[in-house]
Amino acid sequence: MSTVTVIDPTMSATREIEFRDALREAMTQEMRRDPRVFLLGEEVAQYNGAYKVSKGMLDEFGPRRIIDTPISESGFAGMAIGAAMMGLRPIVEFMSWSFSLVAADPILNNAPKMLYMSGGQFGCPIVFRGNDGAGGQLGSTHSWCVEGLFSNVPGLKMVIPSCPEDAKGLMTTAIRDDDPVFFLESERMLGMKGHVPEGDYLVPFGQAKVRREGTDCTLVSFGRPVNFCLDAAAELAKEGISCEVLDMRTIRPLDIDSIVRSVRKTNYCVVVDQSWSFGSPGSEVASQLHQHCFDDLDNFVHRVHSADVPTPYAFNLEQEYLPNARRICEAVRSCLYRA
Amino acid sequence: MSMLSEPSTSRPFDVHGSPGERTLAPAATGRRDPVDPALCRQWLRDMLLIREFENRCMQQYQDKKIGGFCHIYIGQEAVAVGCTAAVRPNDPIVTAYRDHGHALARGMAARHCMAEMFGKIGGCAKGKGGSMHMFDREHHLYGGHGIVGAQIPLGVGLAFACKYMDEVIDGRPNSRVALAFLGDGALNQGAIHEAMNLAGLFDIPCVIICENNGYSMGTSIHRGTTMGHDIISKAIGYGIDGYVVDGMDVLSVYHDMSAIVEKCRRESRPAFVDMRCYRFKGHSMSDPRKYRTTEEELQYASDDPIGRLKLHLEERGELSDAVLKDMQREIRDEVRESIAWSEASPEPPMTELYHDVFVEPHGPYNGTSLPKMLQGKDLR
Ligand SMILES: Cc1ncc(C[n+]2csc(CCOP(=O)(O)OP(=O)(O)O)c2C)c(N)n1
Ligand SMILES: [Mg+2]
Numbered sequence: 180m181s182t183v184t185v186i187d188p189t190m191s192a193t194r195e196i197e198f199r200d201a202l203r204e205a206m207t208q209e210m211r212r213d214p215r216v217f218l219l220g221e222e223v224a225q226y227n228g229a230y231k232v233s234k235g236m237l238d239e240f241g242p243r244r245i246i247d248t249p250i251s252e253s254g255f256a257g258m259a260i261g262a263a264m265m266g267l268r269p270i271v272e273f274m275s276w277s278f279s280l281v282a283a284d285p286i287l288n289n290a291p292k293m294l295y296m297s298g299g300q301f302g303c304p305i306v307f308r309g310n311d312g313a314g315g316q317l318g319s320t321h322s323w324c325v326e327g328l329f330s331n332v333p334g335l336k337m338v339i340p341s342c343p344e345d346a347k348g349l350m351t352t353a354i355r356d357d358d359p360v361f362f363l364e365s366e367r368m369l370g371m372k373g374h375v376p377e378g379d380y381l382v383p384f385g386q387a388k389v390r391r392e393g394t395d396c397t398l399v400s401f402g403r404p405v406n407f408c409l410d411a412a413a414e415l416a417k418e419g420i421s422c423e424v425l426d427m428r429t430i431r432p433l434d435i436d437s438i439v440r441s442v443r444k445t446n447y448c449v450v451v452d453q454s455w456s457f458g459s460p461g462s463e464v465a466s467q468l469h470q471h472c473f474d475d476l477d478n479f480v481h482r483v484h485s486a487d488v489p490t491p492y493a494f495n496l497e498q499e500y501l502p503n504a505r506r507i508c509e510a511v512r513s514c515l516y517r518a
Numbered sequence: 519m520s521m522l523s524e525p526s527t528s529r530p531f532d533v534h535g536s537p538g539e540r541t542l543a544p545a546a547t548g549r550r551d552p553v554d555p556a557l558c559r560q561w562l563r564d565m566l567l568i569r570e571f572e573n574r575c576m577q578q579y580q581d582k583k584i585g586g587f588c589h590i591y592i593g594q595e596a597v598a599v600g601c602t603a604a605v606r607p608n609d610p611i612v613t614a615y616r617d618h619g620h621a622l623a624r625g626m627a628a629r630h631c632m633a634e635m636f637g638k639i640g641g642c643a644k645g646k647g648g649s650m651h652m653f654d655r656e657h658h659l660y661g662g663h664g665i666v667g668a669q670i671p672l673g674v675g676l677a678f679a680c681k682y683m684d685e686v687i688d689g690r691p692n693s694r695v696a697l698a699f700l701g702d703g704a705l706n707q708g709a710i711h712e713a714m715n716l717a718g719l720f721d722i723p724c725v726i727i728c729e730n731n732g733y734s735m736g737t738s739i740h741r742g743t744t745m746g747h748d749i750i751s752k753a754i755g756y757g758i759d760g761y762v763v764d765g766m767d768v769l770s771v772y773h774d775m776s777a778i779v780e781k782c783r784r785e786s787r788p789a790f791v792d793m794r795c796y797r798f799k800g801h802s803m804s805d806p807r808k809y810r811t812t813e814e815e816l817q818y819a820s821d822d823p824i825g826r827l828k829l830h831l832e833e834r835g836e837l838s839d840a841v842l843k844d845m846q847r848e849i850r851d852e853v854r855e856s857i858a859w860s861e862a863s864p865e866p867p868m869t870e871l872y873h874d875v876f877v878e879p880h881g882p883y884n885g886t887s888l889p890k891m892l893q894g895k896d897l898r
Contacts, residue, residue: 214687243686249719254671254712261675264660265610267682284668284709293661297653298643299874301660334875357877 194377199232199369201343202308205350206233206270208379210240213268216354219246219255220272220309229274230310230369252282256307260289263305268354273309276363277323290359291334306353308362311339312403312453313490315366316497322490326402327454329361330430330463336384337430339363341405343373345428348382356384365403385432389441393423396511397441399464400451401427404483404502408451411507420511430460438464439471446477449510451502456484481514483507531814533732534794535740535747553769555836558827561603561768562837563845565595565824568619570853571628572799575618575635578857579803584635587664588649591619593798596823597729598623600771601697604779610658610676612669613699615650616729616797617662620699624657628856633863640863644870666734667707670726673698674713674788677724681786692786695779696724703734705743705752717788718757725775725782725789726753729765731797736809753790765795766823769830796821 196204210216217240218233224247227234237245248255252273259269273279279286290303313322330337336358340346346364353360390405391412398408405426412422423441427434442448448468452461465480483502491497499506512518572590579588591598598619602611613620621631626642634641635649643653652662660676663669677696684692704710705728717724728749732739739746750760761778764770771793778789796818800807807815831837 217682217686243682246720249715251712251715253709254674254716257668257671257709257713258675258678258716261612261660261672261677262679262682263675264672265676265679265683267679284665285671288665289663289668289672294877295874296643296647296651297655297661297874298641298646300643300653300655302877304877336876 194374195372196343196375197369198343198346198364198371198373199230199234201347201373201375202232202350202364203234203236204375205347205354205380207236207239209351209354210236210244213354215266215268216270217244217246217267218270218272219248219259221248221250221274223247223272228272230366232364232369233272252278253285256282257285257289259305260285260293260303263290263303263359264293264301266304268304268306270306270308270354273307275321275323275366276309276311276325277321279307279309279325280323286359286361287329287332291332294358295334302357303359304357306350306360306362308350308353308364310366311363312365312367313485313497313501314403316492316494317490318492319489324454324485325361326363326430326452327459330460331458334359335431336360337363338384338428339402339430340428341368341390341400341402341426343371343375345382345388345426347375348380349384349428351379352381352384355381363402368403368406382428384429385434386428387434387437388426388428389423389437390426391422391424393421393445395421395445396423396447396449396515397438397445398422398424398449398451398507398511399427399438400424401430401460402453404451404453407502407504407507410504411511414504414508415511420515420517422511433460433463433467435464435467435471438468442468442472443475446475447514448472448476449481449483449507449514451483451507453485453502455487456482457487459484478514478516481510483510529817531817533738533796533814533818534730553772555831555834557603558769558831559837559841559845561599561772562824562827562831563849564599564623565768565827566845567628567849567852568592568595568598568622569824570849571622571631571856572618574853574857575632576799576803578632578635583861584649585637586648586650587615588635588803589616589801590797590799590803591616593818593823594729594731594765594795595619596768596771596827597727597765597793597795600768601699601727601775603772604775605695605697608658609695609697609779610660610673610680611697611699612660612673612676613662614666614669614701614704615662615664616701617650617652621652621654621659621662624654624659626652626654626657626659628852629859630654632856633860636860636863637865638860638863639866639870640860645866646870646874667700667704667709670698670700670704670710670713671716673726674717674722674724677717677722677788678720681723692723693783694723695783697727697779698724699727699729701734702728702730702732702739702746702749703737703742704728705749711752711756714753714756714758714788714790721786722788723782723786725779725791726758727791727793729793729795731795733797733801733809735801735805738809750790750792758788758790760790760792762792762794765793766821766826768823768827
C-alpha cells in the first residue's frame, strides 16, 4: 500500500455536502493536481453523469479529459487499462457495476494481473468506479453487489465507502494509488449529506473506522449496510444491548486487526454484507475471525447477507432481501442468545 | 487433386479465399522503393533467428523444458520483422499469445525469451508469464496476451495514451503510433469490434494488424467468419481504412506498413491491415493438423518468406554464401546459448510467488524508471 498523508478532518474546514459532491470534489482536485488523471465512461461529460457525479467537470476540464464513451464497457475498460499501462491514471465510470460484467475480462484478467504477469514491468494505476448494490427496485440484472465476485481476485484493491467524508478521502487515495482500485458506490447514498473536509483529504486503505463504540457485540460491515448497522445499534441500545459498529471502508486490504481487537472486547460478532453469502467478504471475515479469535468468541460468527436468490423487483421483497435493520437486530439477538 | 505433380507456379490453394486483393483505400500500398541491402540482410537475420529459435523451442517443449501452451511463429516471420522495422523503437506494440517472433523482432534477447518459457528468473517476466505472455518494457512490448482478442482494446489504449501525453499533457502534435496484432480467429471477439469503434470514434493512432493465417486452431476462416474473404470490410464499417498486405513478403510488409504507419502518425487515425500469411506448424504443440491437406501446406511452404528474401538478395548479388553461412552459424550459436543460459538460470525464488501482486511493498514498478529486474541486463 502506498503511504498517504492523513489530514485530521477537524483541522480543515468542513461543510455539509452530498456523497456525489464528495466524489466529484476528490476527482476534480486530483485532476487539477495531476494531468495524467482523466475520467471516461457513459454519459459522464455532456449529460453530466447518469447520477450527476461528474456534473460540471466537462466545463472545467474539457472533452479531452472528461470523455463520453459509447456503451462499450469491454472496449473502454480495456482501452483505459492500456492507457494505465503507459502511465496515465484513468478513472473509469461504470454507470453501474452491474454493467461491468460484460467487461469482466479486461477488469479481472488484465488490470489486476498485469504487474504480476509482466514480472513487475507494467503496473495498472486505474480506478473503476460506479453504482453498486440493490435497493432501487431495478430487478435482478441491475442490482449487482460485485464485492462477492470481484474481491476474490488478487491484485486489486476494493473500496466501499459508507459516508460522504470517506467517499472523498477514499477516492483521493484511490486515484493516487498505483494499483487497480475497484471503487463501489451506492446510488441509494449519492444524495446523503455529511461533513466533508475541504482541500486535500486522504483516508488510507486498510484502516477500519469505529462508527459507534459498544461493549456487547461487534457489527462488522462496509458500504451502505454500515448505515443499517447504525440504525440497528440504536434500536438494540433500547433493549440494553451495546453494539460496536466497525466500518471496514476497504474490503481489500481488509483490516482484520481492528475486527480482532473489537471482538476480543465484545466476544460476539455479526457480519453484515450486502453480497450473497456463499463465498463472500462476509464469509471471509467469519473465517478469519474463527482463526484469530477462536477462544474469544462466545458464539459462532453470525452473518447477515442479501437473500440467496436473484434480486426481486417488488418493493417489499427487495427490502426483505437486503440486509436491513430488522434482520440485523434479529441476528444480534440470536448471536447473544437473546432471541 | 494431385498438387505435388503440379508445376510450382500453380497455386490451387488460397486459404484466404480472396476474390482479388480488394483494397478500398489503396493509397499506402504498391510502393517499392529500393531497400538498403544491409537492412535487408538484417531482416533476413532477424527472420532466421526467429525460425531457429522456434525450431529449438519445439525441441525444448518435447523435452519438457517448456510447459503449458506454446504457439510457434514459423511461417509468419516476415510479419513481425517487417512491422517492427516500419515503426520507431518507442512506438508501443501489443500482441496475442503467438508472441515469440514479436518479442525477438522487437529486440528482446533470445535468452530472456527462452528463459521465460523455461520458467526461470532470467525470463523477461521472471518466469511468471510463460510462452503466451512476453513483456518487455525496455522495448515497448506490452505483452503477449493469452485471451483471444483481449489485447486489442489494450492496444487502442496504448495509442490513446501516446496521443494524450503528447497533445493534452505536453501540448504538441501526436508523435507515436501503436501496433496491435491479432489472429483471424480473434476477429469474432466482441472486444475487437468495441475497440475498432472506439479507435474510429476517438481518432486513435493504432494500427490493428490481423495476422490472417487462414485458421484459428482447426477452424478455417470461412467456417468461422462471415465475409472472411474480405475482412477489411469489418474495419471499413467502423470508419477505419483497411489494407491488404502480403505477409509472406517482408519487403511488402515493410513498404506497406511504413506507409500505413506514417499515415496514421500524420493524421492521428487508426488503420486495419489484413496481413495475409500462413502458419507452417500446428496451432500449438499438440495439433495433428487434420483440418488441412499436406498439398496445401507444401504449396505455402514453397512460398517461405525467408526463401523469398534470400532469393531477392541473391538475385541482386547482395548475399554471398559466406555471409549467409556466417549468419546461420551465429544464429545457431545464439539460440544454443539462449538454451544453455536458460538452463543455468535459477528458478524464481519462492519470494517471487508473492512479489508484484501490488506495486507496494513488493513491486519494483514505480511508474517511470526501468524495473529492477531489467537493470543491468544486457537487453539489446
Ligand atoms: C477467449 C478465448 N477463447 C478461446 C481461447 C482458446 N484459443 C487460443 S488460440 C485460439 C485460436 C485463435 O486463432 P487466431 O486468432 O486465428 O490466431 P492464430 O492462432 O492463428 O495465431 C483459441 C480458440 C482463448 N485463448 N481465449
Ligand atoms: Mg489464425
